[in-house]
């Protein structure tokens with residue numbers, strides 16, 4: 001990306017953010033949900049640091065909290081330290097390899113992409129004693145597409161219960177990447193599945209599951225659909241930053 005392209009993106013941020021906020025507001029109204037139910041997460045992958053910095057600053061001028069999300073540790077550790085002065089909270093939203101946990105952990109307040117018990121134990125082992133537990137979400141592959149990460153829906157309840165019981169972790173919900181389909185009904189049924197799984201986790205009453213209320217689902221193209229089906233976090237990249 002050239003400096004000029006940076007500048008164009010930066011100049012567009014306030015209006016793009018306002019548009020996304022308006023979409024969230026309308027979707028919440030249509031679903032009869034309060035707007036504060038839904039948190040905006042800016043997926044900053046492949047965006048250069050000056051653009052991400054400007055986005056955090058622009059977001060601070062809008063009402064409501066904003067999170068940042070990265071799906072690569074390499075990008076996280078390049079950006080998070082450089083934005084410390086602005087103090088944004090980062091969620092990790094991509095596949096996390098064991099050998100990158102140490103690098104990632106100091107910068108993230110939540111790992112949304114937890115899909116194995118092994119990774120859960122490895123994460124917990126790195127959370128310092130007496131410090132607050134690390135927030136995690138279990139990522140579920142609701143569409144079953146082989147290219148997508150996440151635990152199979154049939155295994156999600158068991159994994160969520162096991163994760164919730166681990167000291168050092170706090171299960172705060174479930175996450176999914178919606179089906180890659182133009183058929184809204186297909187995408188919607190995946191989001192419904194995630195919501196019923198979340199409801200099952202809560203209804204299980206198992207230790208540590210009471211905090212698992214969150215549903216991270218929906219992106220630039222379908223945030224309205226996700227909010228209609230119960231999303232509490234929508235992860236937005238291109239609608240705020242432009243294409244990658």
Ligand SMILES: *Cc1c(COP(=O)(O)O)cnc(C)c1O
Pocket residue numbers: 043045071093094177219220221235236237238239
């Ligand atoms: C990139 C990314 C997003 C945002 O996608 P857009 O379509 O650009 O809004 C959301 N979630 C994950 C896991 C991503 O990697």
